[in-house]
Amino acid sequence: MRLVLEWLHDYVRPDLETRELAARLAMTGTEVDRVEHHGVAALEHFVVGRVLEAGRHPDADRLWVCTVDVGDGAPSTIVCGAPNVAAGQTVAVARPGAIMPDGTRLKAAKLRGIRSEGMILAEDEVAIGTEHAGIMVLDGLPGGAEIAPGAPLAQLLPIATEVLELEVTPNRPDCLAVYGVAREVHAATGAPLGPPPWEHDPHPAGDAIAGVRIDVEVGDLCPRFTARAFEDVTIGPSPWWLKARLLAAGQRPINTVVDITNYVMLLTGQPLHAFDLDRVAGAHLVVRRAGDGERMTTLDDVERVLDEDVVLIADDEGPTSIAGVMGGARSEVHDGTTRVLIEAATWDGPNINRTSARLGLRSEASARFEKGLAPEQALEAQAVASRLMTELCGATPLAGTIDAGGAGPAPAVVRLRDARLAALLGAPIARERSAEILGALGFGVAQAADGLDVSVPPFRRTDVTREADVIEEVARIEGFEGLPATVQENRTGRPGQLTAAQRLRRRAEDVLVGRGLREVVGWSFAGEALLDRLRLPAGHRLRAVVRVENPMSEAQAILRPTILGSLLDSAAHNAARGMGDLALFESGAVYNPDGDGPLPAEHHALAAVLRGALQPASWAAGSPPQAGFFAAKALVEAVFGALRVPLAVAPPEDPAAWPFLHPGRAAAVLAGGEPIGFAGEVHPLVVAAWDLGDQPVAAFALDLGRLVARAPETAGYADLTSFPAVRQDLAVVVPDDVPAARVVEIVGAHASSVHVFDVYRGAQLGEGRTSLALHCEFSARDRTLTDEDVAKVREKIVAQLAGIGGELRA
Amino acid sequence: MTADRIDELRAEATAAAEAAPDTAALEELRVRYLGRKAELPNLLRGVAELPPEQRGVVGKAANQARQALEALIEHRAAQLAAGELDARLAGDRVDVTLPGAPPQPVGSLHLMTAVRREIEDVFCGLGFAVVEGPEVELVHYNFDALNHAPAHPARSRSDTFYVATAQRPADPGDQVVLRTHTSPMQIRSMEAQPPPIQLIVPGRVYRPDSDATHTPQFHQVEGLAVDEDITLADLKGTLLAFARAIFGDERDVRLRPHYFPFTEPSVEVDVSCFMCAGTGVLPRTGVRCNLCKGTGWLEILGSGMVDPNVLAGIEAHDYDPERWQGYAFGMGIERIAMLKHGVPDLRLFYDNDLRFLEQFG
Numbered sequence A: 001m002r003l004v005l006e007w008l009h010d011y012v013r014p015d016l017e018t019r020e021l022a023a024r025l026a027m028t029g030t031e032v033d034r035v036e037h038h039g040v041a042a043l044e045h046f047v048v049g050r051v052l053e054a055g056r057h058p059d060a061d062r063l064w065v066c067t068v069d070v071g072d073g074a075p076s077t078i079v080c081g082a083p084n085v086a087a088g089q090t091v092a093v094a095r096p097g098a099i100m101p102d103g104t105r106l107k108a109a110k111l112r113g114i115r116s117e118g119m120i121l122a123e124d125e126v127a128i129g130t131e132h133a134g135i136m137v138l139d140g141l142p143g144g145a146e147i148a149p150g151a152p153l154a155q156l157l158p159i160a161t162e163v164l165e166l167e168v169t170p171n172r173p174d175c176l177a178v179y180g181v182a183r184e185v186h187a188a189t190g191a192p193l194g195p196p197p198w199e200h201d202p203h204p205a206g207d208a209i210a211g212v213r214i215d216v217e218v219g220d221l222c223p224r225f226t227a228r229a230f231e232d233v234t235i236g237p238s239p240w241w242l243k244a245r246l247l248a249a250g251q252r253p254i255n256t257v258v259d260i261t262n263y264v265m266l267l268t269g270q271p272l273h274a275f276d277l278d279r280v281a282g283a284h285l286v287v288r289r290a291g292d293g294e295r296m297t298t299l300d301d302v303e304r305v306l307d308e309d310v311v312l313i314a315d316d317e318g319p320t321s322i323a324g325v326m327g328g329a330r331s332e333v334h335d336g337t338t339r340v341l342i343e344a345a346t347w348d349g350p351n352i353n354r355t356s357a358r359l360g361l362r363s364e365a366s367a368r369f370e371k372g373l374a375p376e377q378a379l380e381a382q383a384v385a386s387r388l389m390t391e392l393c394g395a396t397p398l399a400g401t402i403d404a405g406g407a408g409p410a411p412a413v414v415r416l417r418d419a420r421l422a423a424l425l426g427a428p429i430a431r432e433r434s435a436e437i438l439g440a441l442g443f444g445v446a447q448a449a450d451g452l453d454v455s456v457p458p459f460r461r462t463d464v465t466r467e468a469d470v471i472e473e474v475a476r477i478e479g480f481e482g483l484p485a486t487v488q489e490n491r492t493g494r495p496g497q498l499t500a501a502q503r504l505r506r507r508a509e510d511v512l513v514g515r516g517l518r519e520v521v522g523w524s525f526a527g528e529a530l531l532d533r534l535r536l537p538a539g540h541r542l543r544a545v546v547r548v549e550n551p552m553s554e555a556q557a558i559l560r561p562t563i564l565g566s567l568l569d570s571a572a573h574n575a576a577r578g579m580g581d582l583a584l585f586e587s588g589a590v591y592n593p594d595g596d597g598p599l600p601a602e603h604h605a606l607a608a609v610l611r612g613a614l615q616p617a618s619w620a621a622g623s624p625p626q627a628g629f630f631a632a633k634a635l636v637e638a639v640f641g642a643l644r645v646p647l648a649v650a651p652p653e654d655p656a657a658w659p660f661l662h663p664g665r666a667a668a669v670l671a672g673g674e675p676i677g678f679a680g681e682v683h684p685l686v687v688a689a690w691d692l693g694d695q696p697v698a699a700f701a702l703d704l705g706r707l708v709a710r711a712p713e714t715a716g717y718a719d720l721t722s723f724p725a726v727r728q729d730l731a732v733v734v735p736d737d738v739p740a741a742r743v744v745e746i747v748g749a750h751a752s753s754v755h756v757f758d759v760y761r762g763a764q765l766g767e768g769r770t771s772l773a774l775h776c777e778f779s780a781r782d783r784t785l786t787d788e789d790v791a792k793v794r795e796k797i798v799a800q801l802a803g804i805g806g807e808l809r810a
Numbered sequence B: 001m002t003a004d005r006i007d008e009l010r011a012e013a014t015a016a017a018e019a020a021p022d023t024a025a026l027e028e029l030r031v032r033y034l035g036r037k038a039e040l041p042n043l044l045r046g047v048a049e050l051p052p053e054q055r056g057v058v059g060k061a062a063n064q065a066r067q068a069l070e071a072l073i074e075h076r077a078a079q080l081a082a083g084e085l086d087a088r089l090a091g092d093r094v095d096v097t098l099p100g101a102p103p104q105p106v107g108s109l110h111l112m113t114a115v116r117r118e119i120e121d122v123f124c125g126l127g128f129a130v131v132e133g134p135e136v137e138l139v140h141y142n143f144d145a146l147n148h149a150p151a152h153p154a155r156s157r158s159d160t161f162y163v164a165t166a167q168r169p170a171d172p173g174d175q176v177v178l179r180t181h182t183s184p185m186q187i188r189s190m191e192a193q194p195p196p197i198q199l200i201v202p203g204r205v206y207r208p209d210s211d212a213t214h215t216p217q218f219h220q221v222e223g224l225a226v227d228e229d230i231t232l233a234d235l236k237g238t239l240l241a242f243a244r245a246i247f248g249d250e251r252d253v254r255l256r257p258h259y260f261p262f263t264e265p266s267v268e269v270d271v272s273c274f275m276c277a278g279t280g281v282l283p284r285t286g287v288r289c290n291l292c293k294g295t296g297w298l299e300i301l302g303s304g305m306v307d308p309n310v311l312a313g314i315e316a317h318d319y320d321p322e323r324w325q326g327y328a329f330g331m332g333i334e335r336i337a338m339l340k341h342g343v344p345d346l347r348l349f350y351d352n353d354l355r356f357l358e359q360f361g
């Protein structure tokens, strides 16, 4: 909402600099986005002049050389190109030195050999109109003919004003109006408030208009519909004071009638619509729902297809307006219009909101209606419009006002308890002060035993209904500067701390950070193309995705079913910029449509991708280790270890589970036997799809929620020191196809710990055989084992290894 | 005679040991004075042949002398050996200015996570629990239960992402959206537990918007505190403590009236600018402060007293608004991070460029 200060001053004039006023409004609930200057930059050098002589320029057909009395000293010679200039006229003059609205400084200049000492102004040159063809002739203005040449032009014309760009919150449609903001300014600053512009309604009384019929068929969607009619209407350009205000407020002047409807809307907050009464078929308007598929062409020349939720104003030939949103061309006022019907109605806010959203049509009117206007505003607007129709169009009002629906329900009375106010805010406000504030805001107040009985004015009917709403009104005007800063006691019975699961999630993330990985935060959104790039075949479980109905782009149309995609995106971003050695991880949600209830399922994933060197090259060592399956697995081991969850890694049960992984280097990650993710190398075709070159990219992804759920909250003590373990290294030779985990399982059944530290294949072992070197620890809870004890255990191990074709190497 | 000789030998050997220049010389001395053929051991061996009245005196003196010499030589030997080792080690020199090896690279949390944790820790310290909730949410929790009017513009498809469902639900509240704020967890939390309650909700939220200060996904921290006597002054004090913890002990906060459907009264909270100490002008240059655009204040969050309609709508527990009251707030994590760390463009958070990531966390 652009608030024109020159206009505001008709109703309230606080003794504050514009910036101070803006600050005061901001601190009482009306945000000011910007302060702008409209019109000329400075008033000096803009004066009233009187044309003494006007003669043809000797060397230019279209120019006039004028002698203009501009007050002091000798008259000025001004060259003017307007065809309507003539001797005797009172005109607006910019003298050399004047700063024009676009910021340029006017200089005396020679025009075709004659020095012009200034400029006779057209309305667009001082931003109070859009016409450029002729100069402004001021004789017709009140006082225009008598004013002395040299007087400041600003005495006659509003050639400069400040404009505040207000951000009005959606609960305050009353502040989408100059008078509404004037009321706020009054309450916020204490400056006196003038009477409302609708105080005197000049329209002749009556509850009908001869020859005009209105039928409202949908009273629930149109709580009030008022109409007034005028004849002998002369349509022409509006006066400068009005055009100047419209322009400063951001509206383009059209003609008197249209300008009046816009002006009244900006002043009162109530939109109006003007019909050419002679083009209203049957002089009969019906307010009804549109038929399904009914068509109409709106003022913007677009044919709209409507449905039953849309409310129309129709005449005997069909629709003329989409109610509250936009008029139609057929009954629009035009230059030859002489009879005008002005409609001011109240529409159902949600309905207007739906209609304007569905049709993609937003207007100044719909923006106000959808917030819910008070029915009382309709007649307030009619009163102002009647006065202006008479004054500016010479119109004769036809007696009577058609009023379907009438005023709104009686205002609510809300009890404001002193104690409640103090209890909610944490500090009291004196009852007299509350009453003063509420009165200034237009509320009625009456004393009650424990506070005030507050009557809500119609224009705040939907916004203020409860005590808390009234408390807000008082508090926001009083301000919060004096409010103490206290901190409540925590009476929940629980300390403020992270849950065990939240602490463990941080622990898992910190483990990866400690190992040199960088966390990324990727997009939850992905494009359908992600599924193809991951080589997911039709019917793959990850192809079932959550879809956004109204995505910003195709690339953001689904929610990621795996976190791998966004990690590869981040890897590709960096690799493309020359940062190819990558160790990235992400911790975030992934989504799939199969939730338990009405919502999709989300789980918190922890995943990483590795590419290239895992460490910077070092002068002290050979080439650094490279990303690969075992690098990813080692990180999984680190995470599990930190969370104290036993880890199992096994070849995938379903070879098609992860089509985006290298089939020979992919494994399921199991916690307590439950599969919770994968570790592997990314399939070379997937690596290529992300333009990550031909080096291996390793990755893992875990359901962190399920991992954390298996982590013990408390570690229990085990006595590992009273009876020290016996350490022995074993070399086990097995056939190639026996997985290391099987050997570890067999040995581990007899040892307190087993760790594979070397793997060897060679001719001396024989074809198809592998040697695994194991660090083993043997211990008992109740005694220190002897060499004999361990020898017996080794015998058992040897016997069991034989079962898988294995043996101990000497 | 013999006793004198012992003293003589002892003095001579002591002087020689103290003067020995290295361990080899010392070893020579040891052989000379204490070796099998040396004079002092011989004296000791000859004690038995002395007259009985001399045996005790001479034997004792000779023994003492031998022990003292042994101790001295051992002591000097350790001294000399240490000195010789130092001399060798000094020659075994490395270039200490080379980088450590093997390298121990340390990674980083994303700035968003780092700031999120910082915020969580501040509120934990103030007695708040941390809860999380679904990002894909019902319209009921995202709007209806938070007192949004049916025509509230935030519901529109230009302001909210809607999620496709198999069929359009009969009840509009059952439509599914990507949550536009973390506020739905106010409702879910109150449904899950009776008052008093005090918690924060960090998490990811979504709005269809994209420019330097908006991305279609971003992160918020919601706060909710409900008890019988929690006031707007408590909100002010809590957020003052928060602002000081994050932006520095000198900070101040101010409340500006605003409108949110689910709080009443509603306020926006500004923190005094840490760049210009709230003056709007940079201290040394006198230039207008760019961070706060000369206002001296930075908007950090929206908040207010929980709207009575929100409390009254909780059916699972008694949140009667005549008895219970409290405050709620919601802040953008990225906004806090951008202000604190001087990040100019929100989109940098989601590029995940290493040169950005390496600077934080």
Ligand SMILES: [Zn+2]
Residues within 6 Å of the ligand: B273, B274, B275, B276, B277, B278, B279, B280, B281, B289, B290, B291, B292, B293, B294, B295, B296, B297
């Ligand atoms: Zn500043």
